[in-house]
Amino acid sequence: MTAETKFVRFDSFTVETGVTLTQVDIAYQTYGTLNADRSNAILATHAFSGDAHAAGISPETGKPGWWDDMIGPGKGFDTDKYFVICANVLGGCKGTAGPSSINPATNQPYAMTFPGITIRDMVRLQKQLIDHLGIERLLAVAGGSMGGMQALEWAVSFPDSVAACLPIAATARHSAMQIAFNEVGRQAVMADPDWQSGDYYGKKPPARGLAVARMVGHITYMSDDSMREKFGRRMREKTTPSFDSSVDFEIESYLRYRGSQFVDRFDANSYLYITKAMDYFDLSAGYSSLAMSLERAKCRFLVISFTSDWLYPSYQSLEIVNALRSRNRDVAYCELPSTYGHDAFLVEVDEQTELVRGFLHQTFKEINRR
Amino acid sequence: MTAETKFVRFDSFTVETGVTLTQVDIAYQTYGTLNADRSNAILATHAFSGDAHAAGISPETGKPGWWDDMIGPGKGFDTDKYFVICANVLGGCKGTAGPSSINPATNQPYAMTFPGITIRDMVRLQKQLIDHLGIERLLAVAGGSMGGMQALEWAVSFPDSVAACLPIAATARHSAMQIAFNEVGRQAVMADPDWQSGDYYGKKPPARGLAVARMVGHITYMSDDSMREKFGRRMREKTTPSFDSSVDFEIESYLRYRGSQFVDRFDANSYLYITKAMDYFDLSAGYSSLAMSLERAKCRFLVISFTSDWLYPSYQSLEIVNALRSRNRDVAYCELPSTYGHDAFLVEVDEQTELVRGFLHQTFKEINRR
Numbered sequence: 171m172t173a174e175t176k177f178v179r180f181d182s183f184t185v186e187t188g189v190t191l192t193q194v195d196i197a198y199q200t201y202g203t204l205n206a207d208r209s210n211a212i213l214a215t216h217a218f219s220g221d222a223h224a225a226g227i228s229p230e231t232g233k234p235g236w237w238d239d240m241i242g243p244g245k246g247f248d249t250d251k252y253f254v255i256c257a258n259v260l261g262g263c264k265g266t267a268g269p270s271s272i273n274p275a276t277n278q279p280y281a282m283t284f285p286g287i288t289i290r291d292m293v294r295l296q297k298q299l300i301d302h303l304g305i306e307r308l309l310a311v312a313g314g315s316m317g318g319m320q321a322l323e324w325a326v327s328f329p330d331s332v333a334a335c336l337p338i339a340a341t342a343r344h345s346a347m348q349i350a351f352n353e354v355g356r357q358a359v360m361a362d363p364d365w366q367s368g369d370y371y372g373k374k375p376p377a378r379g380l381a382v383a384r385m386v387g388h389i390t391y392m393s394d395d396s397m398r399e400k401f402g403r404r405m406r407e408k409t410t411p412s413f414d415s416s417v418d419f420e421i422e423s424y425l426r427y428r429g430s431q432f433v434d435r436f437d438a439n440s441y442l443y444i445t446k447a448m449d450y451f452d453l454s455a456g457y458s459s460l461a462m463s464l465e466r467a468k469c470r471f472l473v474i475s476f477t478s479d480w481l482y483p484s485y486q487s488l489e490i491v492n493a494l495r496s497r498n499r500d501v502a503y504c505e506l507p508s509t510y511g512h513d514a515f516l517v518e519v520d521e522q523t524e525l526v527r528g529f530l531h532q533t534f535k536e537i538n539r540r
Numbered sequence: 541m542t543a544e545t546k547f548v549r550f551d552s553f554t555v556e557t558g559v560t561l562t563q564v565d566i567a568y569q570t571y572g573t574l575n576a577d578r579s580n581a582i583l584a585t586h587a588f589s590g591d592a593h594a595a596g597i598s599p600e601t602g603k604p605g606w607w608d609d610m611i612g613p614g615k616g617f618d619t620d621k622y623f624v625i626c627a628n629v630l631g632g633c634k635g636t637a638g639p640s641s642i643n644p645a646t647n648q649p650y651a652m653t654f655p656g657i658t659i660r661d662m663v664r665l666q667k668q669l670i671d672h673l674g675i676e677r678l679l680a681v682a683g684g685s686m687g688g689m690q691a692l693e694w695a696v697s698f699p700d701s702v703a704a705c706l707p708i709a710a711t712a713r714h715s716a717m718q719i720a721f722n723e724v725g726r727q728a729v730m731a732d733p734d735w736q737s738g739d740y741y742g743k744k745p746p747a748r749g750l751a752v753a754r755m756v757g758h759i760t761y762m763s764d765d766s767m768r769e770k771f772g773r774r775m776r777e778k779t780t781p782s783f784d785s786s787v788d789f790e791i792e793s794y795l796r797y798r799g800s801q802f803v804d805r806f807d808a809n810s811y812l813y814i815t816k817a818m819d820y821f822d823l824s825a826g827y828s829s830l831a832m833s834l835e836r837a838k839c840r841f842l843v844i845s846f847t848s849d850w851l852y853p854s855y856q857s858l859e860i861v862n863a864l865r866s867r868n869r870d871v872a873y874c875e876l877p878s879t880y881g882h883d884a885f886l887v888e889v890d891e892q893t894e895l896v897r898g899f900l901h902q903t904f905k906e907i908n909r910r
Contacts, residue, residue: 346767346791353792361748378731397716421716422723
């Protein structure tokens with residue numbers, strides 16, 4: 171299964187703060203076939219550093235998509251049955267409009283003149299794409315981490331346009347600790363003199379700051395256990411730890427590698443905009459409570475969390491579940507055992523596959539019965 | 541109680557890697573009075589960013605010491621009964637020899653020519669100070685976090701010189717996760733172009749990198765709960781979160797403040813040397829097991845951990861306790877309930893006071909009975 175990135179350009183898009191962007195591109199991929207009555211479409215929403223390439227093999231990089239284990243023929247999101255769409259988020263750097271895009275008014279990259287964006291803006295742009303594809307109602311919106319926030323926002327913002335919502339390892343709003351980790355990453359980027367207040371395009375990017383930011387991120391995506399299992403106190407050139415700065419702990423080399431690798435594929439200003447959108451996201455904003463906001467939703471919910479995920483801990487998923495139950499919404503909740511921490515939503519494929527397959531099957535049946 | 545910093549200069553000190561330093565200063569403070577038979581001396585060992593000013597009010601800054609809640613007349617470490625000593629660690633920047641000290645051979649700061657140091661080196665220099673003060677055996681060595689590592693090292697390296705050991709919120713060796721967080725801090729410092737490979741003395745210090753490093757540290761010292769209680773999603777200028785970059789979450793302002801404040805009081809190269817010493821610390825190194833290393837110890841142990849401390853989790857204290865028990869050593873263990881995370885060892889004063897007071901009293905009685 172090869173993956174082709176397609177683009178749609180909208181003449182204009184007005185963000186929540188009121189700023190109107192013109193010539194707004196959105197990059198997306200699709201897998202499987204849309205059925206005749208357009209009732210089998212699923213939107214997969216990506217996490218912070220993801221992109222439209224969710225499944226299949228990229229013809230450019232030869233790499234599988236970020237959720238390739240879950241999306242494909244016979245997989246959890248079975249492309250023999252369903253038509254799966256994934257789009258790069260607004261504010262991103264993989265084909266959808268973001269700070270690195272060219273501002274048609276100036277012919278220069280927006281950089282920090284790009285307007286502040288929200289999770290709701292991301293979802294509203296996705297809605298325009300879904301409309302463009304002629305899909306009236308999505309069978310499901312599903313995603314992990316920030317992808318789960320988008321799924322929740324879909325359920326509340328467009329209750330008539332989604333039949334099922336699958337927020338995985340997600341939250342209805344960031345805690346102080348989640349904001350804190352994002353803020354450290356932003357400060358690391360902005361502390362790099364190469365950041366130049368965001369005007370680094372065509373020059374040296376703030377590579378060192380962005381790498382440090384990504385290192386912090388990677389620690390929070392793992393767990394104490396998974397780091398112990400994968401790295402422990404092993405060193406790269408020695409078998410016994412001893413004080414000698416020429417040798418490194420494997421965990422250090424791993425983090426440095428992941429940090430430097432990230433710099434080649436991600437835009438530092440997108441890092442700032444998207445983490446801010448995550449921090450500001452609060453599904454209950456404008457309502458008297460989370461339950462009141464979720465009361466708007468009409469879809470079924472499958473909420474999943476993972477035992478060792480300390481970045482998006484299970485209690486945040488339970489908050490969503492309890493709010494839904496208090497409004498008599500149709501919600502199933504599973505806390506899956508895992509040692510992988512937040513990464514589990516990408517890694518724990520077997521149990522998620524079973525859960526997702528059954529849930530989608532049931533939803534599809536109910537829709538077509540009505 | 542005012543606190544006066546004293547200094548001893550040793551002609552030379554050879555670190556574990558074999559390098560000999562000359563004219564090695566050690567800065568220390570003492571509280572209370574040494575008794576006639578010199579049997580009431582307690583060494584308080586400080587954590588990563590601490591210094592010799594453990595108790596009383598500094599005449600320079602007017603500020604209380606880092607463990608002032610625990611050390612003083614009638615307090616846990618009761619200076620009406622005991623003589624408490626606290627020294628700045630080797631590699632530090634508050635009066636004891638470290639990378640910012642002048643190398644007598646060059647008349648320039650050592651910077652990165654300072655030799656790599658270990659927790660054992662810190663303890664060996666403290667032992668020279670204790671010898672200098674004419675104290676043959678310490679009643680106790682007590683400290684939290686890196687201070688607890690030093691306490692453990694004392695018990696194993698100088699079994700005849702310490703009657704009691706109190707490692708609090710500590711570990712016998714850093715996990716991959718602990719190394720990972722330290723490595724992020726080091727990378728943040730070294731990513732700052734002002735770091736200049738450590739040769740920044742007399743110039744602009746790597747303030748931005750050091751501030752980012754400290755921000756990461758502060759997150760790990762707190763807990764999800766304590767951050768929620770203290771900051772939640774509150775904003776500084778608004779009551780409701782909304783997307784507007786002119787307002788900040790309080791947690792962001794707090795972290796930025798603590799980061800910038802740290803830069804004024806800490807040396808970036810000391811940050812690198814001391815975190816490395818923590819990461820390389822392994823009490824079992826050179827022994828077939830942790831139990832075999834702790835078998836050398838002859839003292840009593842009081843091991844304390846805190847429920848919400850995810851940076852130095854209770855299982856690490858239990859590892860120490862189990863190893864001691866397997867060798868029939870005298871060990872008491874308490875896991876104290878707290879929401880303060882790793883900071884609890886500085887904050888949870890009441891319960892620690894009771895535990896420490898009783899334990900020291902019993903130890904003192906046993907010593908004087910023999």
